[in-house]
Amino acid sequence: MHHLLLIFGIFHLPKVATLKCYECAAGSSGSCIDATKECPPLADQCGALRLIVYGGDEVIADVNGKSCTFADHCVEVSVNFGATRTIFTNRCCTTDLCNSLPAPDISKSRPNGKKCFSCNGLQCTTSLDCQGNEHYCVTAIVDVKGQSRTMRGCASKQMCSNTQQLAALIGAQVSCCEGDYCNSGNTQRAAGLLLVAATLLSLVMLH
Template sequence: MHVAVMVTSVCVVVACALKCYECTPDLSGSCTQTTKECPSNTQCRSARLTSYAGSTKAEVKMKSCAAAEECVQASVNFGVTETLLTSKCCTSDLCNSQDAPEGLSSPNGKKCFQCDGNGCTKTLNCNGNQDHCISTTMSAGGQKVTLKGCASKLICSGMQSAQFAAITGAEISCCQGNLCNGASSTTVGLLLFVTPLISLVLFC
């Protein structure tokens, strides 16, 4: 009894480290689960990144220690491609044994313009937490490439936009309101190229 009280008191004073499962996927998407003693003021996290490109689905799962601000849900949808990130965090030893749930991809009533081979006048139904319209423009092969679609608030935050710009050289603009991202015609391409880049941004 006294020993238990002493241990508890010591843990309160020195903030006993939290132990979490850690699993960082390799290039093939697989990983070996280990345990890790986490830094103070962190939690255990399970995360799942799911990307859709037409009928193709790719999924990556990971586990780690994480700061509270990394326990997020985010998604971006360009119509032909959609990427969803879900996270589940907890605060007891090895509590992240379960995988994070799959992201919601059901329509939420909001609409944004998307681009296809004929321009950017097609409308797209936004899903889940996608409450912003997004436009991204980058240079590729000497020409401007523009993508439009739906995105969650996190994707449009200053930090994520800055990371995306640093990695891809792309410009990002977001707005709120149905079809607020304009329908101007433009050169379109590289839809499948963008998905892994957004995946990288989400895990930074």
């Protein structure tokens, strides 16, 4: 009798609810709510993502998207080389269709007191005021057509915690440090700044 009750109870357990999120490809309008998706079991968040790339004061890329995502992908990542600054935001929530609004623009952040070196032409000794969550100094050495090129600037903790993945993606040596102006070193020409910016979206979406 007890076995029959157990079997009956198993067949009448409530089904685990599947999270449903708005989905639109990167590059779509930030408010797109035309398509929905039932998330896979491990994707327990709805996300609204945004990638903004600045060249000086000019916005040269502003990419929006929405989808199911994972808790460890709900990040705000920033890397600032002075000449370019790239900000990635993935704003997350945990209820059905809660990602109707676009991710906010967090690029208008203020200097946080941290200072790092950046490159200007042949010199990599320009002082750069870090902004927002950029609490680390970063150096990336990239091979461009057989020549070594250096980029220096500010970066967020999330970006610096994935230097191995970033180095593998762009074929560069990447290092981060925490003290003011700790990214000093031999002077080299700054080039290919957008190379890092273009890979940030892939970096933060890695498992």
